[in-house]
Amino acid sequence: MIDLHCVATGNNLKIAIMLEETGLPYRLVRYEMFAGTHLEPAFRRINPNCKLPAIVDHAPVDHGPPFSVFESGAILTYLAEKSGRFMPADLRGRSLCQQWLAWQIAGLGPMHGQAHHFVRYAPEGQTYGIERYRREAERLLHVMEYRLAEAPYLAGVYGIADIACFPWIGGLGLIGLGLDDLPAVSDWHDRIAARPAVAAARAALMDENRSLYTRVRAELTPEQWSAMFGDRMHAASRIR
Ligand SMILES: N[C@@H](CCC(=O)N[C@@H](CS)C(=O)NCC(=O)O)C(=O)O
Known part of the structure; x- marks a missing residue:
């Protein structure tokens, strides 16, 4: 489990998509970011960075004690290696998969994340931050379009690089972007969205709490701001 x-x-x-795709048995341990439930010491022992997701594998392949993994890219790689699926075994294929996964983790995710921050959370009127990150977020979509115009999936075959990128494409509307001039990304997104494992993962994870995190403008109370971006988040990451 x-x-x-x-x-x-x-x-x-x-x-959740990767767990559904592989069929590995799992259960959800839910947190509420705005309430700061991920900032408690018990979770910091699982993820020293105090961010979600993280996993605890209670049946690691070495039969050792439960093993924790944080950072979504590292978790996807761990699950691909554990299951022997969704990451090519040959050197070229595996490297391609890791290149696009690294691109998501170091580029698409952080840039889109900052765009979400400035568009949806920062005090109104931060035009420099909005312009900077939305433009870079858009540029990265064109990088994806270039790749997907020549290959059906980022690493050639469907795998963890696609799984890592997929959720960000679903959230483009929240930052004022879309897929109108990106037909290859649009087609790729529709093919992945149609996978039964993706529907199952969405149904399992995206409960009513999702609405908390999908507001176009999220007005946070001072306590919620502190847990997400302020003193409480900082304090949780300090040694003492
Ligand atoms: N690089 C991390 C990013 C994780 C991350 O930022 N998670 C968000 C939720 S999507 C979070 O935990 N935010 C809580 C906070 O910042 O207080 C990963 O890919 O796992």
């Missing part, structure tokens, strides 16, 4: 420590957002949907 694998515990998926999670909240109903895109980074977490990646892992």
Whole structure:
């Protein structure tokens, strides 16, 4: 059994999709970011970075004690290696898969994440931040279009790089972007959305709490702001 420590957002949907795709048994351990339930010491022992998702594998392949993994890219790689699925075994294919996964983790995710922050959470009127990150988020979509115009999936065959990128495409409307001039990304998104495992993951993870995290403008109370971006989040990451 694998515990998926999670909240109903895109980074977490990646892992639920992978667990559904592989058929590995899992259960959800839910948190509420705005309330700061992920900032408690018990979760920090699982993820020292205090962010979601993280997993605890209670049946690791070495038959050792339960094993924790944080960072969605590392979790996807761990599950691909554990299951022997969704990451090519040959050197070229595996490298392609890791290149696009690294691109998501270091580029698409952070840039879109910052665009979401400035468009939806920052005080009104931060035009520099909105312009900077929305433009870069859009540029990265064109990088994806270039790749998907020549291959059906990012690494050639469907795998963890696609699973990592997929949830971000679903959230484009929230930052004022879309797929109108990106036909290859649009087609790729529709093919992945139609997979039964993706529907199952969405149904399992994206409960009513999701609405908390999908408001176009999220007005947070001072306590919620502190847990997400402020003093409480900082304090939770300090040594003491
Ligand atoms: N690079 C991390 C990002 C994780 C992340 O930022 N998760 C968000 C939810 S999508 C979170 O936990 N936010 C809580 C907070 O910042 O307080 C990953 O890919 O796992």
